[in-house]
Amino acid sequence: MQKILRLLAGAYFLCCLNCAYAVPSFARQTGLSCNVCHTNPPELTAFGRNFKLRGYLLTDTTAKDKIGNAKDLFLSKNIPISIMMLMSNTAYQSNQPASQNNSAGFPQQLSIFLAGAFASHFGGLAQVTYSHADDHFGMDNTDLRYANQGKLAGKNLEYGITLNNNPTVEDVWNSTPAWGFPWISTASGVDPIANPLINGTLGQDVAGVGGYGLWNNHLYADITVYRSEHAGAPTPVTGTGQQYNISGVAPYWRAAWQQTWGDNYLEVGTYGIFVNSFPNAVSGPEDRYVDPSFDFQYEHPFGANLLDMHGTYIHEKSNLGATYQAGGASTKQNHLNTFKLDSTYHWRSRYSATGALFSTTGNRDALLYAPAPLTGSNNGIPDTSGYIAQFGYWPVQNIDIDFNYSGYFKFNGASTNYDGAMRNASDNNTVYMALWLNF
Numbered sequence: 338m339q340k341i342l343r344l345l346a347g348a349y350f351l352c353c354l355n356c357a358y359a360v361p362s363f364a365r366q367t368g369l370s371c372n373v374c375h376t377n378p379p380e381l382t383a384f385g386r387n388f389k390l391r392g393y394l395l396t397d398t399t400a401k402d403k404i405g406n407a408k409d410l411f412l413s414k415n416i417p418i419s420i421m422m423l424m425s426n427t428a429y430q431s432n433q434p435a436s437q438n439n440s441a442g443f444p445q446q447l448s449i450f451l452a453g454a455f456a457s458h459f460g461g462l463a464q465v466t467y468s469h470a471d472d473h474f475g476m477d478n479t480d481l482r483y484a485n486q487g488k489l490a491g492k493n494l495e496y497g498i499t500l501n502n503n504p505t506v507e508d509v510w511n512s513t514p515a516w517g518f519p520w521i522s523t524a525s526g527v528d529p530i531a532n533p534l535i536n537g538t539l540g541q542d543v544a545g546v547g548g549y550g551l552w553n554n555h556l557y558a559d560i561t562v563y564r565s566e567h568a569g570a571p572t573p574v575t576g577t578g579q580q581y582n583i584s585g586v587a588p589y590w591r592a593a594w595q596q597t598w599g600d601n602y603l604e605v606g607t608y609g610i611f612v613n614s615f616p617n618a619v620s621g622p623e624d625r626y627v628d629p630s631f632d633f634q635y636e637h638p639f640g641a642n643l644l645d646m647h648g649t650y651i652h653e654k655s656n657l658g659a660t661y662q663a664g665g666a667s668t669k670q671n672h673l674n675t676f677k678l679d680s681t682y683h684w685r686s687r688y689s690a691t692g693a694l695f696s697t698t699g700n701r702d703a704l705l706y707a708p709a710p711l712t713g714s715n716n717g718i719p720d721t722s723g724y725i726a727q728f729g730y731w732p733v734q735n736i737d738i739d740f741n742y743s744g745y746f747k748f749n750g751a752s753t754n755y756d757g758a759m760r761n762a763s764d765n766n767t768v769y770m771a772l773w774l775n776f
Contacts, residue, residue, distance in 0.1 A: 392484030393460035417453030718750030
């Protein structure tokens with residue numbers, strides 16, 4: 338109990354906002370309000386980061402029977418299930434070819450969460466999501482973990498094992514891709530032609546197991562290895578029709594240092610993944626990707642308000658020997674540089690405002706980035722850059738009303754006629770309005 342009180346006291350200056358979202362089954366399990374663990378969805382406070390590191394458990398005590406023996410069965414007093422519904426409308430500056438403007442998602446997304454403590458030292462978050470675009474349910478972000486505590490060199494050590502299906506989903510900071518900004522976004526916009534593997538490309542398409550540790554509340558490290566699993570495809574995996582089929586295992590790494598001074602909090606770190614892949618097969622020629630990345634997170638309270646910032650930089654180097662041999666690329670050696678910076682100001686219990694800048698650049702490859710109406714590149718260059726402005730209003734803790742404007746300076750290599758079909762980058766600018774309900 339003393340440990341819990343110390344955590345609450347240390348996190349208080351980050352937890353005083355009432356506009357926060359959490360998976361409500363965690364709140365029912367712990368008896369704590371959502372804003373103890375979260376500021377803006379899914380941003381974690383200091384207490385929320387510790388809660389996740391400790392296996393989504395508030396306590397590590399074992400239940401006892403009437404004569405003091407440990408019980409074999411651990412059952413939470415509350416059923417650890419939550420439901421999230423996201424309804425939205427997206428308006429485009431210029432209609433996508435042969436389509437209507439104002440795309441409604443009713444719902445855009447419906448998620449069911451199994452989230453909470455499953456046993457002593459073991460808990461997790463498992464998400465199953467219905468997507469309006471796909472019109473079916475599928476496995477979404479999932480992180481199951483065993484957690485424990487000990488000592489290393491006389492200092493506290495939080496350590497554990499994670500089972501998950503998305504590189505970076507196990508991370509406790511909001512500067513890495515899985516839980517990074519934008520927290521919610523349109524499902525009917527136009528995606529840029531290029532994206533690094535670590536930036537969500539492998540999400541829900543892999544299964545991984547790894548170990549992590551936080552030493553002396555400062556140094557964090559995580560090593561996880563992943564294999565392709567291709568949800569919805571036949572098993573065993575054949576690789577047919579799949580661009581990425583991991584050869585052996587793909588190691589993911591993460592290291593970070595966190596520090597507080599006065600009211601300031603800063604995390605700086607590195608993460609990345611190394612992948613050898615057989616495109617459309619499970620043997621033969623390989624493509625190789627390595628994604629070294631760097632990130633930071635900064636937080637500073639202003640009374641009951643909070644300013645936070647996140648930044649990430651990804652440099653992907655790829656050797657596309659298999660794709661080049663199959664005629665899908667004009668150069669074997671390629672690279673992408675992706676940068677994102679966002680900052681949010683939270684006003685007490687009701688409002689949040691976020692501004693973000695993003696940019697992806699890379700080398701020219703006329704086959705890999707070929708012309709195509711709406712989605713292609715007219716000059717074979719993948720460069721995309723732009724900005725996002727988002728405003729949120731929380732009338733109560735489990736309801737969020739969002740307004741988002743996304744604009745592009747450049748899309749798939751150009752500002753004008755980027756696709757070879759006379760579409761401009763600014764034609765993909767969108768106004769996105771959403772209602773987010775959580776129970």
